[in-house]
Amino acid sequence: MNSDNNISLKKIGVFYDGNYFLHVSNYYNYFHPRKSRISISGLHEFIRNEVATEENIDVRLCQIVDAHYFRGRLSAQEASQKGNMLYYDRVFDDILMSEGVVTHYLPVRIKQEVKMEKGIDVWLALECFELAFYKNFDVIVLITSDGDYVPLIRKLNTLGMRVMVLSWDFEYMNDEGQKMITRTSQDLLEEVSYPISMHEIIDNRIRKNDPLINNLFVKNDKNIITSPTPAVVPEGEKLKSNILSLKSGFGFIKWPNNNVFFHYTSLVDTDFNELKEGDTVEFEIELNKKGEQIAKNVKRIIDDSIGNRLENYSSEFEHNPFAD
Numbered sequence: 053m054n055s056d057n058n059i060s061l062k063k064i065g066v067f068y069d070g071n072y073f074l075h076v077s078n079y080y081n082y083f084h085p086r087k088s089r090i091s092i093s094g095l096h097e098f099i100r101n102e103v104a105t106e107e108n109i110d111v112r113l114c115q116i117v118d119a120h121y122f123r124g125r126l127s128a129q130e131a132s133q134k135g136n137m138l139y140y141d142r143v144f145d146d147i148l149m150s151e152g153v154v155t156h157y158l159p160v161r162i163k164q165e166v167k168m169e170k171g172i173d174v175w176l177a178l179e180c181f182e183l184a185f186y187k188n189f190d191v192i193v194l195i196t197s198d199g200d201y202v203p204l205i206r207k208l209n210t211l212g213m214r215v216m217v218l219s220w221d222f223e224y225m226n227d228e229g230q231k232m233i234t235r236t237s238q239d240l241l242e243e244v245s246y247p248i249s250m251h252e253i254i255d256n257r258i259r260k261n262d263p264l265i266n267n268l269f270v271k272n273d274k275n276i277i278t279s280p281t282p283a284v285v286p287e288g289e290k291l292k293s294n295i296l297s298l299k300s301g302f303g304f305i306k307w308p309n310n311n312v313f314f315h316y317t318s319l320v321d322t323d324f325n326e327l328k329e330g331d332t333v334e335f336e337i338e339l340n341k342k343g344e345q346i347a348k349n350v351k352r353i354i355d356d357s358i359g360n361r362l363e364n365y366s367s368e369f370e371h372n373p374f375a376d
Contacts, residue, residue, distance in 0.1 A: 062107055064116045065189040066099060067180045068153070069196035070123025071172070075234065076220045083224040086254075086269050092151045094267035095218075101264060103191050103216065106246045118183060119153040122176040124160035177204040189213055191246075199237030205244055216246035292353070295331045305333060305347050312337060314347035322352045 077090045096116055104111035128138065148155055156179065158171055176196075181204060184192060192208055193216045194201060205215050219236035226232050241247040254265055296306045301324065304311045314335065316324040322333075335347040 060113070062103060062109060062114045062190040063187070064099065064103055064114060064191050064193060065180070065183060065187065066096070066116055066119040066193045067176055067195070068119075068121040069173070069176060069194075069198065070121050072196050072198070073121075074123070079220070079222055079224065079234070080269065084222075088269040091268060091270045092147055092153065094269065096151060098264055098268055099193050099216075099218075102246070102248060103193075106214075106216070107191070116152075118187060118189070119151070120156060120176075120179060120183075121148055121153050122156045122172050122179075124170075124172055125157040126160050173198060173200055177201060180204060181207055184208055184211055184213055191216055193218065194244075197234065197236040197240070199239045202237070202239050202243050205240070209243075214245035215243070216248060217241065217244045218248050218250050220251045221249070222251055290334055290336065292332060292334055295327060295329055295333060298327060298329055303327070305335060305350070307337075307345075312345050312347045314350045318348050318350050320349050320351045322350065327352060
């Protein structure tokens with residue numbers, strides 16, 4: 053005969069640190085061999101199965117009864133100045149809504165080109181503890197890497213709840229040649245009941261074609277936002293477009309599929325310090341060692357028109373704002 057522990061429903065609450073989740077999803081979409089974003093529905097299926105394994109119970113008795121997503125977000129006016137960001141924000145909201153995830157947003161302010169996100173972690177912690185207290189979850193799942201949540205976990209432990217943390221550790225070289233490292237707080241992992249190293253699970257099972265792991269990633273079908281195929285450009289062809297953004301020694305030129313990166317060393321007869329966002333430039337496209345398009349022989353031109361060359365491409369190939 054089954055014990056009461058084995059026949060009672062296990063209630064799961066899931067809480068997303070949205071900025072961290074976006075960072076992880078971008079990594080798998082742009083730098084990992086998977087080349088695909090994390091699927092919300094697939095992640096929830098994975099969570100239910102992991103809880104079932106840890107709690108030694110049938111997966112059918114493990115149900116996500118609450119899921120909440122916390123993130124800072126640009127104002128409508130600021131987002132409208134960044135291509136199709138408003139559209140992609142709405143699409144992602146639709147995805148979250150379809151999976152029963154409640155969204156919580158606070159405004160992001162931009163000061164001297166730096167995004168300022170304040171109060172999200174405090175809001176997540178307060179909301180998580182309040183819901184845990186009133187809804188009496190059996191297992192709470194945190195999708196975060198931040199050690200600042202250790203006090204929250206200790207409070208949840210006093211309520212007799214088990215806490216699971218989904219963590220990703222990875223590193224990669226970005227388009228500017230900088231080594232980017234993401235590590236989960238060790239203090240955080242030591243406090244939780246169920247630390248789950250997602251990067252290890254994904255990479256260890258990737259060769260076994262595990263359906264549960266495959267479902268963690270967005271399928272490339274017509275219902276899913278995917279990165280469009282780059283426009284084929286003959287080698288050496290002169291192109292025209294506008295500078296989208298400039299930073300210390302590098303920038304991006306508006307061009308189909310994720311725009312194109314350029315370094316100041318690629319400039320021809322042009323001083324980087326004289327360039328401004330919106331300037332029209334002439335350039336060529338080459339592939340770097342990772343097979344990504346980059347701009348070479350970039351030259352500022354006086355003519356402010358984009359030219360007929362760019363008009364041949366659909367505006368739907370705007371830069372995906374989900375990228376970092």
